[in-house]
Amino acid sequence: MDGPDLTAALVDIASVSGNEGPLADAIERALRRLRHLEVTRHGNTLVARTALGRKERVVLAGHIDTVPHAGNFPSQWDAERVRLTGVGTSDMKAGVAVQLRLAAGVPEPNRDITYVFYECEEVDVAQNGLYLLSRSAPELLAGDFAILLEPSGGSVEGGCQGTLRAAVTARGARAHTARSWMGKNAIHEAAAILDVLRAWEARKPVVDGLQYHEGLNAVEISGGVAGNVVPDECTVTVNYRYAPDTSGEQAEAYIRDLFPAWEVTILDNAPGARPGLAAPLAAAFVAAVGAEPRAKLGWTDVARFAELGIPAVNYGPGRPEIAHTPGEYVEAAPITAAEQSLTTWLTT
């Protein structure tokens, strides 16, 4: 089975965050057949390592979960077999397919390789398989350089933006809706929170030569007591994506300053990582791929490797700009191209 067909097979094993068991089982079976790899399992996260005694070790990592389905499961090829549509095609089962093809097809690489297939990247940081591994068995992640096969359109993407979620709550006073002027409607008050979001303008800073693009969005809103009661509470959950020139603490202070009139609760916060392309291995890899590197906008576990002191980049065949959309797709050619570039870099 080639890389594109393997991608389709991986997509067709549903693995929405928290339900990766069947896909992890299938990957584990495939890896355990490969005698040159030492395989360990941690929940629904798998680690497979060569042990050839090479001077350098490279980590190739990818998450196996997807966002919830949106009428885009199972996968579907177009007539020409150029484009594969479906949930997780770009983000990031095409990258996982490349990892598996390399694991089977490059038994004697010029650098030792650690393959990581991990769960729960699309949800709270606390459940993230790579995060859990970095706490329970960091020695398994040791290496001189890491590549995350997150969708990057076939270019090397440096660093990543941070991501913070906060609950912003408007308060009011309950009353019967027949005499609503006796109360204060918290949902109406929350319009002012949404006005802040609508008026917000994205910063696009250049960091270490790469241009980032921030984002601030409501990702959830809820309020209401009963059909005839003026509600006294309405909460807007916002997701702030911030450039890597901003620390986690600065991001938190920024959000608190932006919503001074309301109660702000920080729900989670994962700082980004500066590009770090000056590190020798990173520079060599960028040169091997050949294309101009660019900024990674989504948060990825590049930040987790940065935290462990391991230079890391994103490089994968998926298209980041359509990740998480109902029309998510990946093209066959970049999957094969990524496999070839990496094979060349790991064998010559």
Place this chain on the structure above:
Amino acid sequence: MDGPDLTAALVDIASVSGNEGPLADAIERALRRLRHLEVTRHGNTLVARTALGRKERVVLAGHIDTVPHAGNFPSQWDAERVRLTGVGTSDMKAGVAVQLRLAAGVPEPNRDITYVFYECEEVDVAQNGLYLLSRSAPELLAGDFAILLEPSGGSVEGGCQGTLRAAVTARGARAHTARSWMGKNAIHEAAAILDVLRAWEARKPVVDGLQYHEGLNAVEISGGVAGNVVPDECTVTVNYRYAPDTSGEQAEAYIRDLFPAWEVTILDNAPGARPGLAAPLAAAFVAAVGAEPRAKLGWTDVARFAELGIPAVNYGPGRPEIAHTPGEYVEAAPITAAEQSLTTWLTT
């Protein structure tokens, strides 16, 4: 037990809509001890009728459910035993207490009386006990005049406003929040729905000599897909309280016109009732009570009786302006006064 103490006892049997069983059981036990009444039960709705062959029959009706508790259960008397605080005190267990006191204390009224104690008034019309009875056994509601013991501050309140609920939905396009400009945030779009509500000005028309006061409120808002997805849908549920010079059809058209840019789904719609105080029995009752009648702002089942062709008014000891608030209370004196006024009217 006098009326105020009976009110406290009724409040202390929790009866949030849908959970009226224990209170209905207690009321049924009390009614079945009274030999001069014919008692029937329909779900958690009770009907008790005298059968004295009088020329006229009066219906005294009240709902036994309350809105959800808000830290105001059980009831509490103040030090002077003037004010009883708690959920359902005003709306409307004080009225139910008056009904029960009359049922026991006026065995031979000058008009036949039908007492109705019914469930689920605070929720969707489809579950309303009086509505169900009007469909399954309308003959039990027959009468020449009806009094609803809804909170009216001891005055006769004429007619009632209609109430309509509609879901107003903003649409967007999903995207990853790391590249939110690829999508369209439906929660941000919903701010424009809330802007309509915030800018709305209440109409206060005079109908048949009484002044009404309309209201338009968001009572629920919901939207969101996942913590890192730009949401493609956000729904605001609005409650429109409209004066009785407006029909149900007109109210629906008004709401559709008010939100032309969004998808509007009518969830329920109960038209109001004009005051109708010109009917002889209504006029006689108003004269007996003595105070100046005023408009009823909340929707009440006066509209249900109007639909059955029975003139009806609201008259009860509770205070309508604090119904459904956490600080809801009732005073002891109006409970006793209402019992006395009605006893006089029904016996002299």
